[in-house]
Amino acid sequence: MKPGLSAILLMFAFVSCVHMDRETVYVKVPAHSLFMEGERVALIQPVIHGLDSKKCHDLLASLGQGILPGRFQKAPYDSRTGEILPSLSTLSRLSRQVGGHYALVVTGEYSGKNMTSGGSSFPDYSGTTPQRGYYRLLSLSLTIRLYNMKTLTLIEEKDYSRTLETAPIFDMEEAKEWDEEAAFSGLADAFRHYLFYLKGETKESPRSFFTR
């Protein structure tokens, strides 16, 4: 073997020795950079006209902590101060209180009304007959706003609407309960949808991992 070749081989062995102490592994990371930063999100107590605000807050927080664990923190908001939407100074104060860098504000309203329909189009609920033909329709409209609390700016605003057929009505008192139940269900569905959108798809990203 030529001396030059052996030197090259030796050099190659040395270089590979240096780099054999690490390998590339792949981690799944959220595609949305907001969550890559590990920032906390303050969930401001929502205001859905006609729904118990505290119950809404608990519901949304439980969903958030399930989907984005450790990032969600509940932040109180008392709409009795007269603000329809929390002002930026209110948001900033709340965000400082809970340590959030982003804030989510959910507002909206719902309404239910009695509907009549012909036998053919009436939904096939158990125990109903086409002749009865009365049902309750719930409309829920929500706006979810995401604020950056460092810059005190609105990042985005998303509208969601849900229309739900509840059940045939027999008296108004019962219908109110159905409305409320359906509104909570619609709220949960819309908010879950938004969180998945926010969290986004995951992507694989390479990392060096030391093996020796």
Add this chain to the structure above:
Amino acid sequence: MKNPSLFFLLLLALISCAGPQKQVMKTSMSYGHRLFSLGLYDEAAFHYRMILEKEQLSAQERARILNNLAVINEMKEEYLRARELYREALELDSDSDVYENYKKFMGGL
């Protein structure tokens, strides 16, 4: 070979790669890596933490373990902890791979 001193220098460097004084540390690191490869992230993290606590380590070795712990935390979607660990590792040793990991972690912000 025209330059025997270069040859011996390289040979010495190659031998020092597997120096006996580092053998224990390498074995520990390999075991942690093995656990990681098997997807036993909690066990691997526990093992690395034990090394950090029990063994006398150089700044470079400590930084490498912190880097591995950061990667494990990323795997577990514990990003806040991962960020702390990367930063701690970089304060100890500015290894280019650790820095690259940190940059990728921050998502090219």
